[in-house]
Amino acid sequence: SQQGEEDPQALSIQEGENATMNCSYKTSINNLQWYRQNSGRGLVHLILIRSNEREKHSGRLRVTLDTSKKSSSLLITASRAADTASYFCATVRRGNNNDMRFGAGTRLTVKP
């Protein structure tokens, strides 16, 4: 069964706007990762945040993690049409180093 749940399921914004996607999970985690998937393609790793970190940046991406609420958010600033894709959070469970569970994803559409 899937671990994370992304919110919203779909998001449509104009180019230049910021996009925020949220993820909630259920168990204790080692780390949480965000992936991007273009239609018909494989997943591309975006960013990893460890359980003892609260915020991480990479270019136009900002990820936060709140382990007390078991939630994370991915912010894409100054979005571009090329950011159109599905975004998934994935959690690696504490105590099981091989087990990475994905949510159902957020489908982001950035209109030019």
Place this chain on the structure above:
Amino acid sequence: GAGVSQSPRYKVAKRGQDVALRCDPISGHVSLFWYQQALGQGPEFLTYFQNEAQLDKSGLPSDRFFAERPEGSVSTLKIQRTQQEDSAVYLCASSLNPGLAGNTIYFGEGSWLTVV
């Protein structure tokens, strides 16, 4: 090659047919994972190899699914007597080090299986 390579990219199988999906991980990568992704869903874990050892097969949905990695590099996922519910994208991923903690894993483009 530079990335994880999967073949075939697309496979149409008749119900009851056996299929074999191949994954070539990045050279030297110790860990190899198989995931199943249904349309509109996130990937679901199937199985994990560390070198040639299959350390976790808890995600395989039935005994019709079998995976192997005999020499610790190329892996094959075999599905016997395919059913319509097996239709999905099968994703292979690899990482340099054992396990997932702190390691980036690299996904292939997937094998799209349609059972008719």
